[in-house]
Amino acid sequence: MRSIARGLGLGSAAMALTALTALAWPGTAGAAPSGAQSLYAPSALVLTVTAGPDAATGTVLRAVTLACAPKPGGTHPSPAAACREVRAAGAKLDPLAAPASRAACTREWNPMTVTADGVWQGKRVQYSYTFGNPCGLRNTTGILFHF
Amino acid sequence: MRSIARGLGLGSAAMALTALTALAWPGTAGAAPSGAQSLYAPSALVLTVTAGPDAATGTVLRAVTLACAPKPGGTHPSPAAACREVRAAGAKLDPLAAPASRAACTREWNPMTVTADGVWQGKRVQYSYTFGNPCGLRNTTGILFHF
Numbered sequence: 001m002r003s004i005a006r007g008l009g010l011g012s013a014a015m016a017l018t019a020l021t022a023l024a025w026p027g028t029a030g031a032a033p034s035g036a037q038s039l040y041a042p043s044a045l046v047l048t049v050t051a052g053p054d055a056a057t058g059t060v061l062r063a064v065t066l067a068c069a070p071k072p073g074g075t076h077p078s079p080a081a082a083c084r085e086v087r088a089a090g091a092k093l094d095p096l097a098a099p100a101s102r103a104a105c106t107r108e109w110n111p112m113t114v115t116a117d118g119v120w121q122g123k124r125v126q127y128s129y130t131f132g133n134p135c136g137l138r139n140t141t142g143i144l145f146h147f
Numbered sequence: 148m149r150s151i152a153r154g155l156g157l158g159s160a161a162m163a164l165t166a167l168t169a170l171a172w173p174g175t176a177g178a179a180p181s182g183a184q185s186l187y188a189p190s191a192l193v194l195t196v197t198a199g200p201d202a203a204t205g206t207v208l209r210a211v212t213l214a215c216a217p218k219p220g221g222t223h224p225s226p227a228a229a230c231r232e233v234r235a236a237g238a239k240l241d242p243l244a245a246p247a248s249r250a251a252c253t254r255e256w257n258p259m260t261v262t263a264d265g266v267w268q269g270k271r272v273q274y275s276y277t278f279g280n281p282c283g284l285r286n287t288t289g290i291l292f293h294f
Contacts (some may be wrong), residue, residue, distance in 0.1 A: 042210035044222065046191045046265035056271060063189035063266040065212035067222045074221060075191065075214045117264045118193035119210040124203060 041122035043068035043083070046115075047076065047145060049137065053111040055128045064147045069121075077147050085142045091120040096142030097129040103139030105132075112137045114145045188269035190215035190230070193262075194223065194292060196284065200258040202275045211294045216268075224294050232289045238267045243289030244276040250286030252279075259284045261292045 044067045052058035065074035068083035076082050089096055093116055099105065110133040117126055129145075131137045140146060191214045199205035212221035215230035223229050236243055240263055246252065257280040264273055276292075278284045287293060 042195070042207055044193045044195075044210040044212045046193045046212070048189070048191075048266055060189055060266045060269045060271065063191040063214075065191045065193070065214045065221050065265075067210075067212045074212050118212075119195055119207045122207045124207065 040069045043086075043118075043120050043122075044074075045086075045118035045120065045125060047147065048115045048117075049145070049147075050113045050115065051111075053113060053130050055113045055115045058113060062147060066144075078143055082142075082144050085144055086120065089142070091123075091125065093125075093127045093144065094129065096140065096144045098141050099131070099136040099139045100141045103135065105135035105139065108133050110134065116144075187216045190233075190265075190267050190269075191221075192233075192265040192267065192272060194294065195262045195264075196292070196294075197260045197262065198258075200260060200277050202260045202262045205260060209294060213291075225290055229289075229291045232291055233267065236289070238270075238272065240272075240274045240291065241276065243287065243291045245288055246278070246283040246286045247288045250282065252282035252286065255280050257281065263291075 046063060046065055048063040049061045050058040051061055064076045066076040066079055066082055067073045068086065072079035072083040085096060097114060111130050112134050113128055113130045114137065115128045119125060137145065193210060193212055195210040196208045197205040198208055211223045213223040213226055213229055214220045219226035219230040232243060244261060258277050259281050260275055260277045261284065262275040266272060284292065
């Protein structure tokens with residue numbers, strides 16, 4: 001019974017609505033996972049800044065979380081603005097990472113890599129972008145990678 | 148100057164301490180990213196539950212964030228307990244995902260996959276585990292994947 005209720009509850013939004021109106025969580029041992037009844041596509045990311053050109057092997061200097069559904073949250077310093085930005089960009093992160101045209105940066109090679117991993121509106125995200133040096137990172141067009 | 152200060156501040160904890168006592172952030176335009184002065188190795192994860200056996204192609208049903216440094220946070224329903232659990236397990240997630248021995252599950256094939264992506268104590272994490280059916284997921288040994 002519990003399995004059936006959950007199976008329905010996890011389906012499409014329409015199915016979940018139906019299931020939720022038709023069924024209550026059986027009062028068995030163990031709390032119902034809070035996310036099981038979500039009616040939105042999940043959006044949750046981990047953003048990192050890594051020293052060097054390779055996110056897989058470099059030292060992770062900083063990492064924050066960003067959740068955008070049902071409401072902005074996480075340890076990112078500006079979650080609401082960051083969520084708005086990713087939404088406006090249709091989850092294409094290159095324009096947000098690219099250094100702004102106004103940025104005046106030197107060209108020494110001291111690479112820094114940013115990454116975004118997780119889920120955006122139910123679709124998996126795996127993104128990385130390498131800056132030639134920290135100046136580019138300090139001058140990204142968006143604020144997503146400003147933490 | 149700014150680049151040098153940041154370069155030092157982003158090094159190991161010991162280097163960062165030295166840099167922070169020796170240097171203040173130059174008061175140039177643009178706020179200092181809040182994470183730049185962190186003296187701890189970052190720990191931030193996105194946890195997902197995906198329908199099907201393949202996290203890359205399946206539908207992501209639920210996703211939460213979990214940050215564990217400097218303090219537990221994120222959209223996970225029990226961040227403090229989840230952080231404690233991952234720490235106690237030395238970031239080996241298999242024992243947390245594995246169904247508890249007390250679990251009595253049927254064996255039909257209706258796979259669900261959980262993932263953990265991000266960073267744990269500065270090291271990259273990319274983890275996935277597939278349950279034969281939702282019963283296993285409901286009975287994981289740990290609470291990390293209980294959301």
